[in-house]
Amino acid sequence: AQSVAQPEDQVNVAEGNPLTVKCTYSVSGNPYLFWYVQYPNRGLQFLLKYITGDNLVKGSYGFEAEFNKSQTSFHLKKPSALVSDSALYFCSCGNQFYFGTGTSLTVIP
Amino acid sequence: DVKVTQSSRYLVKRTGEKVFLECVQDMDHENMFWYRQDPGLGLRLIYFSYDVKMKEKGDIPEGYSVSREKKERFSLILESASTNQTSMYLCASKTGPNTEAFFGQGTRLTVV
Numbered sequence: 001a002q003s004v005a006q007p008e009d010q011v012n013v014a015e016g017n018p019l020t021v022k023c024t025y026s027v028s029g030n031p032y033l034f035w036y037v038q039y040p041n042r043g044l045q046f047l048l049k050y051i052t053g054d055n056l057v058k059g060s061y062g063f064e065a066e067f068n069k070s071q072t073s074f075h076l077k078k079p080s081a082l083v084s085d086s087a088l089y090f091c092s093c094g095n096q097f098y099f100g101t102g103t104s105l106t107v108i109p
Numbered sequence: 110d111v112k113v114t115q116s117s118r119y120l121v122k123r124t125g126e127k128v129f130l131e132c133v134q135d136m137d138h139e140n141m142f143w144y145r146q147d148p149g150l151g152l153r154l155i156y157f158s159y160d161v162k163m164k165e166k167g168d169i170p171e172g173y174s175v176s177r178e179k180k181e182r183f184s185l186i187l188e189s190a191s192t193n194q195t196s197m198y199l200c201a202s203k204t205g206p207n208t209e210a211f212f213g214q215g216t217r218l219t220v221v
Binding site: 045097102 | 113118140142144149150151152153154157167199201203206207209210211212213214215217
């Protein structure tokens, strides 16, 4: 069975500070991991994915994610948060069958 | 750019009505998905299709059916709408098994 978990429902960070949104996975075999962002009343937009290769994956809008096999984690990061980054973030694994419950990110001006 | 279009942004239906949610993609993707999104539960897969006339149940298929007569169109059908089907419904499409999905803008369905 495959699953992902997002342990934090809500993350608050000050503008300009680094942000981290956490995701852990449970996948047999090679994990294929994805991050998506959802703005209010919109569908999800793809940010980045890990298939194989470098553990640090770079994506859209300055986001990156670190794959850690020993900790079974795939945390989303950004060095300097913007107010416009405030949104709902989802991680996903496998063939997009499984999504986390989402983390609401609020960047405080 | 890939475009996934859902026929309605907002719908209000009465209990017991038959409801059709339509989704069209313009990039010749083989795979299409229907999810529902509820606060605290994330996205849950209702049905998916990997080819025309093919369908597979997801985690929560009860009370729903789907139709895929053409590659670009994937319809979700609520046979007899109930209030517990009030939700945001999201359609998505993608190509191969490890590629990212492209989502429609969502349909917020309210059943009264």
